[in-house]
Amino acid sequence: MNPNRAARATKILALVLVATTVMGFVVMFLWNALMPQLFGLHTLTFWQALGLLLLAKILFGGFHRHSGGGYGRWRHRMKERWEQMTPEERERFSQGIRCGRGPFGRAVEP
Numbered sequence: 001m002n003p004n005r006a007a008r009a010t011k012i013l014a015l016v017l018v019a020t021t022v023m024g025f026v027v028m029f030l031w032n033a034l035m036p037q038l039f040g041l042h043t044l045t046f047w048q049a050l051g052l053l054l055l056a057k058i059l060f061g062g063f064h065r066h067s068g069g070g071y072g073r074w075r076h077r078m079k080e081r082w083e084q085m086t087p088e089e090r091e092r093f094s095q096g097i098r099c100g101r102g103p104f105g106r107a108v109e110p
Helices: 003-039 046-061 069-084 087-098
Strands: none
């Protein structure tokens, strides 16, 4: 590993640790400021707040990369295919997508 990569990895690790610590304190502060008064729940420690943050990430965020590649690639491929279709093929495709319905779900006469 060259020195630049090691320095960059160290900086990224430090940034992740600082961000995780800050987010843990933010979750702890918000929970302890709101939940006991609103719902009568117990206060959280820092480690419980980190655990809650991790649980929320697992349940709602997942651990996938947000590169924008999945949906963007699909959309780009569909646009290319659409541009290569003839007008008749486009109309047939649109009818198939709509399952015989027009805009706003109204039935279309054949």
